[in-house]
Amino acid sequence: MTKIKSVRTRVWNWTGPTVPPTGNFCTNASDALWLKGDAMASFRFHQWLTCEIETEDGTIGIGNAALAPTVVKKAIDDWYAPLVIGEDPFDYAYIWEKMYRRTHAWGRKGIGMTAISAIDIAIWDLMGKLVGKPVFKLLGGRTKEKIPVYYSKLYAGRGRRSHEKWLYRLQVAFRLRPQGRHGGNARKPQTRRSAARSHWL
Numbered sequence: 001m002t003k004i005k006s007v008r009t010r011v012w013n014w015t016g017p018t019v020p021p022t023g024n025f026c027t028n029a030s031d032a033l034w035l036k037g038d039a040m041a042s043f044r045f046h047q048w049l050t051c052e053i054e055t056e057d058g059t060i061g062i063g064n065a066a067l068a069p070t071v072v073k074k075a076i077d078d079w080y081a082p083l084v085i086g087e088d089p090f091d092y093a094y095i096w097e098k099m100y101r102r103t104h105a106w107g108r109k110g111i112g113m114t115a116i117s118a119i120d121i122a123i124w125d126l127m128g129k130l131v132g133k134p135v136f137k138l139l140g141g142r143t144k145e146k147i148p149v150y151y152s153k154l155y156a157g158r159g160r161r162s163h164e165k166w167l168y169r170l171q172v173a174f175r176l177r178p179q180g181r182h183g184g185n186a187r188k189p190q191t192r193r194s195a196a197r198s199h200w201l
Contacts, residue, residue: 051118059126079103
């Protein structure tokens with residue numbers, strides 16, 4: 001089986017226009033600090049790291065990381081790439097354990113885990129290309145004919161109309177279970193919407 005011959009990283013910088021996150025974007029650990037500053041600085045993903053892992057036959061798998069990409073790049077280039085080069089990509093579990101355990105003193109979270117994740121994603125992409133199958137086939141294959149789609153809207157406004165719109169879409173996608181399904185009287189759809197609105201808004 002072909003071996004990994006190189007690991008290449010690159011940081012991409014967004015240079016176009018940006019929109020600052022709104023005040024209600026999310027909460028984070030900085031909210032607990034008495035010194036108020038730009039608490040959202042680490043949430044502005046204006047840089048992105050790609051990690052390319054190439055095997056001896058020229059096949060390339062691509063991984064990525066969004067958190068602190070310049071620091072993650074340094075960690076991969078200096079620490080993790082030497083641990084991966086020369087390995088069989090299909091020994092992915094061993095490679096993961098090797099990266100984790102060899103950097104155990106400092107890499108158990110944060111930058112270390114982000115770097116391991118970028119490499120791991122690239123290895124799975126690489127394996128899929130080597131065998132000519134989508135990655136989900138390597139992870140056990142299909143278990144259902146179809147699955148519901150998860151939908152998340154960031155930068156949601158505080159206005160009632162916005163909540164009303166997304167509540168309606170949630171109902172269309174999943175349908176509210178009538179209260180009387182297991183006994184009692186089932187509510188009419190409009191009544192169920194009102195009940196849900198009171199609960200979520």
